[in-house]
Amino acid sequence: MIFQDANGHDIRVVTNVLEASAEKIAEMYQERWTVEVFFRWIKQYLNVPTLFGTNEHAVYNQLFAAFIAYVLWRWLYHRTEKRTTSSLSFLSFVRRFFSGQLPLEWKSEMAAVLFEYARIYGRSMPNFG
Known part of the structure; x- marks a missing residue:
């Protein structure tokens, strides 16, 4: 089958789906390619080269945790005016976060957000590094 x-x-x-039109095959191919591009983005930007689990929940949990770490990492860089970013893997970010080895300005920014949260909602969140 040929399409542009x-x-x-x-x-x-080449396909064995003979009942589908060329347009439908092209649409299916485009959707599949979008998924491939998305996973390439995950491997490059979230530094998740392999998935630890094989069941659906394990995959979702790992990707969700990687997205949270990525958003937090980007947010901290923008909030602390760091425009030059270094390559920080998901695991090294989590290790630094839980061991208290993040840069001081990152800790200060996170503390300010947590204090503001406590002020607005009248409750606090657990302490961190």
Whole structure:
């Protein structure tokens, strides 16, 4: 089966799905490619080269934790005006977070947010490093 991408390049696909039209096959291929690009992004930016678990919940938990770490890491850099980012893996960020070895300005920023949370909602969150 042959179809063209958005740039007019021919894409040849071999399939055993004979009842689907070329347009439907192209749509399925595009959706699958989007998933591949997403996983490449996860491996590059979240530093998750392999998944630790094999069941659905383990995969979701690891990806969710990696997203949280990534967002926190990016947020801390922007809040502390660090425009030059170094490559910090998910595991090294978590280790530094729990061992209290994050930079002082990161700790100060997180403490300020936690104190503001306690002020607004009248309850505190657990202490950290």
